[in-house]
Amino acid sequence: xxxxxxxxxxxxxxxxxxxxxxxxxxxxxxxxxxxxxxxxxxxxxxxxxxxxxxxxxxxxxxxxxxxxxxxxxxxxxxxxxxxxxxxxxxxxxxxxxxxxxxxxxxxxxxxxxxxxxxxxxxxxxxxxxxxxxxxxxxxxxxxxxxxxxxxxxxxxxxxxxxxxxxxxxxxxxxxxxxxxxxxxxxxxxxxxxxxxxxxxxxxx
Numbered sequence: 427x428x429x430x431x432x433x434x435x436x437x438x439x440x441x442x443x444x445x446x447x448x449x450x451x452x453x454x455x456x457x458x459x460x461x462x463x464x465x466x467x468x469x470x471x472x473x474x475x476x477x478x479x480x481x482x483x484x485x486x487x488x489x490x491x492x493x494x495x496x497x498x499x500x501x502x503x504x505x506x507x508x509x510x511x512x513x514x515x516x517x518x519x520x521x522x523x524x525x526x527x528x529x530x531x532x533x534x535x536x537x538x539x540x541x542x543x544x545x546x547x548x549x550x551x552x553x554x555x556x557x558x559x560x561x562x563x564x565x566x567x568x569x570x571x572x573x574x575x576x577x578x579x580x581x582x583x584x585x586x587x588x589x590x591x592x593x594x595x596x597x598x599x600x601x602x603x604x605x606x607x608x609x610x611x612x613x614x615x616x617x618x619x620x621x622x623x624x625x626x627x628x629x630x
Contacts, residue, residue: 428476437470444474449545454478480552481505481512484543488514488556491535497524514539514556521559529565532558533593555595566599573600576625581609586626591616597623 430447434440437459444455460471485503492499499518505511518524525532536556544550555562569592576587589600600623601612613624 430474432472432474434470434472435467437472440470440472440474444472448474448476450476450478480543480545481509484512484539484554485514487542488516488535488539491538492516492518495523499524510551511553512543512555514554516556516558518558521561524558525561529561532556532561553595565596569596569599570603573603573623573625577604577607577610580625580627581607584627586624588615589623589625591620591622597621 428448430444432440432443432447434443440459441452441457444457445452448455454477456475456477458473458475462469462471481503485501488501492501497518497520499516499520502515502517504513504515506513516524523531524535526534536554539556540550540552540554543552543554557563572589576589580587592600597614601614604610604612604625609628610625611628613626614621615624616622
């Protein structure tokens with residue numbers, strides 16, 4: 427739970443500093459105030475604790491998106507890996523609309539939810555996945571199959587192979603799948619939407 431300590435001659439200034447440092451509104455922060463009297467003034471010692479449940483904020487936001495699209499759905503939040511890996515699972519009769527061509531719509535929804543959960547931090551605190559109708563799970567298995575097949579070809583031919591552009595989450599799946607291979611290794615190349623994995627033969 428994130429917490430900051432502030433000293434100020436003005437209680438309102440202390441509240442404002444806390445909001446800025448925690449990047450939250452006053453109603454999302456719990457304050458503990460100690461008052462120290464000076465000769466002609468007061469000094470406020472404020473401990474501000476963020477009480478926002480980020481994973482639940484992501485769940486609420488995802489439900490808001492679905493309501494805005496007028497899609498009836500049930501959304502479940504699943505946590506693992508020390509609660510730092512969040513999986514939002516959508517069950518709906520409108521899966522094709524939510525997934526979109528090549529999973530683009532679902533990917534956009536996931537990006538929005540990730541931004542809400544992690545805020546504007548430089549590094550993501552949570553790893554966020556939004557799945558619908560098991561699409562992501564099937565996609566992940568497909569990526570592992572492609573990675574394994576391509577790695578075998580690279581190991582045999584000694585010629586590196588470039589995979590299709592992928593987002594960071596999908597690249598992590600491929601990297602992890604081939605991490606223990608003795609004959610090949612993986613590297614990410616390219617920028618932005620063109621960033622992809624290259625499977626290369628190891629030199630003996």
